[in-house]
Amino acid sequence: MKQSIFSFGIIFLLCFAIACQNADKADFSRSMPAGEPALESKTAWANESEDAPQDLDETPPPAPPQQPGGGGQPQPSQPLPAGQPEPVKIPRQIIKTANYRIQVKDVNASAKQANLLATKHGGYVSDSELTNSSYEITNSLTIRVPAPRFDSLLDELGSEAIFTQYKRINSQDVTEEYVDITTRLKTKIAVRDRYVDILRTKAKTVKDVLDAEEQIRIIQEEIEAKEGRLRYLKDQVGMSTIRLELYQSIEYRPEPNVFHESFWSKLGTGLKNGWELMQGLVIGLVSIWPLVLLFVLFLWKRRWIWSKIRRRQD
Numbered sequence: 001m002k003q004s005i006f007s008f009g010i011i012f013l014l015c016f017a018i019a020c021q022n023a024d025k026a027d028f029s030r031s032m033p034a035g036e037p038a039l040e041s042k043t044a045w046a047n048e049s050e051d052a053p054q055d056l057d058e059t060p061p062p063a064p065p066q067q068p069g070g071g072g073q074p075q076p077s078q079p080l081p082a083g084q085p086e087p088v089k090i091p092r093q094i095i096k097t098a099n100y101r102i103q104v105k106d107v108n109a110s111a112k113q114a115n116l117l118a119t120k121h122g123g124y125v126s127d128s129e130l131t132n133s134s135y136e137i138t139n140s141l142t143i144r145v146p147a148p149r150f151d152s153l154l155d156e157l158g159s160e161a162i163f164t165q166y167k168r169i170n171s172q173d174v175t176e177e178y179v180d181i182t183t184r185l186k187t188k189i190a191v192r193d194r195y196v197d198i199l200r201t202k203a204k205t206v207k208d209v210l211d212a213e214e215q216i217r218i219i220q221e222e223i224e225a226k227e228g229r230l231r232y233l234k235d236q237v238g239m240s241t242i243r244l245e246l247y248q249s250i251e252y253r254p255e256p257n258v259f260h261e262s263f264w265s266k267l268g269t270g271l272k273n274g275w276e277l278m279q280g281l282v283i284g285l286v287s288i289w290p291l292v293l294l295f296v297l298f299l300w301k302r303r304w305i306w307s308k309i310r311r312r313q314d
Contacts, residue, residue, distance in 0.1 A: 090175065090178070090179055092173060092175050093173070093174045093175045093178040093233065093237045094147070094171050094172065094173055094174075094175075094237065095171070095172040095174055095233075095236045095237055095240075096147060096150050096169070096170070096171050096172075096240040096241075097169070097170045097172075097240065097241045097242075097243070098150070098154060098167070098168065098169045098170070098240075098241070098242045098243065099166070099167075099168040099243045099245075100154065100157065100158075100164075100166075100167050100168075100242060100243065100244045100245065101164070101165040101166050101167075101244075101245040101247070102157075102158070102160065102161035102162075102163065102164050102165065102244075102245070102246060102247075103161060103162050103163040103164075103165065103247055103248070103249065104160050104161060104162060104246050104247070104248055105162060105248070106248065107130075107137045107138070107139045107246050107247065107248040108139075110139075110160045110246050111128070111130075111139045111141065111246060113160055114141055114143070114157060114160070114244060114246070115141075117153060117156050117157060118143045118144075118145060118153065121145050121146070121149040121152065121153045122145065122146045122149060123143055123144050123145030123146065123149065123153065123239070124143070124144055125141055125142065125143055126142045126143070126144050127140075127141070127142035128140070128141050128142075133255075134252055134253055134254060134255055135249065135250060135251075135252045136247050136248065136249055136250065137247065137248045137250060138245060138246070138247045138248075139245075139246045139247075140243070140244070140245050140246075141243075141244045141245075141246070142241065142242075142243055142244075143241070143242040143243075143244060144239045144240070144241055144242075145239065145240055145242060146238065146239060146240070147237065147238060147239065147240045150240040150242070153242065154167075154169075154242065157242070157244060160246075174233055174236075174237070177233065178230070178233055178237075181226050181229055181230050181233070182230065184226060185223065185226045185227065185230065188219055188222055188223050188226065189223060191219055192216060192219045192220060192223065195212050195215050195216045195219065196216060198212055199212040199213065199216065
């Protein structure tokens with residue numbers, strides 16, 4: 001009896017487990033979207049497609065139609081939208097400088113000619129320095145000339161040379177700094193104008209007025225600094241600099257002695273130095289007068305001191 005009840009319980013549990021498994025399968029099939037093929041059908045379709053021969057004669061898709069007149073060339077860029085300004089092209093800002101040292105026949109004549117050439121090309125000589133030595137005469141000139149005339153002036157200055165020691169030309173591109181300063185300057189001016197408008201229309205209390213004026217002062221100082229730097233860059237870009245050094249070789253000659261001191265002058269200098277020495281000694285003795293006083297007393301009483309010493313020895 002007990003064995004039959006135990007067997008019946010096992011059979012009941014097996015039937016319950018099978019029923020739960022069938023219910024899960026039914027729920028899974030209902031949860032799949034409509035039209036989704038079963039896993040077995042997908043596998044069979046994949047196997048059939050792998051076994052099927054490939055159609056090598058399949059025609060490729062037609063090429064897209066070309067634009068008329070294209071010919072494989074890139075199409076022109078589209079125009080900017082209406083109302084949008086075109087970007088402003090800023091020319092390159094180049095600072096040109098030259099260091100030029102040449103030997104000439106006559107320094108004075110060549111210096112005059114260099115001054116005339118600078119004036120001819122719209123420039124000027126801003127600095128001149130003449131020096132002499134035992135073997136050479138040198139004249140150093142600083143010439144400012146408009147940038148478009150820089151190269152032509154250098155060529156004409158070279159015609160004065162009988163020997164060129166060196167010719168160094170430097171070009172410094174400051175376009176990036178120029179654009180940066182210009183942009184920052186416009187921004188600061190706009191900010192200053194807004195503060196001025198606030199000061200005129202919206203500042204009601206004394207504190208508001210003082211705060212606005214302080215901000216205007218700070219921004220105005222920055223604007224003036226930027227404007228100064230911008231003027232300097234414009235000047236350096238517009239006017240190139242040539243540092244010209246003209247030299248003339250001469251026969252060696254010792255430099256003359258400019259000053260000879262006579263006997264009487266030396267005698268007067270000696271007397272003056274002796275008097276100053278005497279003054280120094282007197283001042284020194286006065287400074288140590290206690291020691292001098294003790295020394296004088298010792299000289300005055302030296303016999304009495306020596307007699308005392310001898311008596312004690314005897």
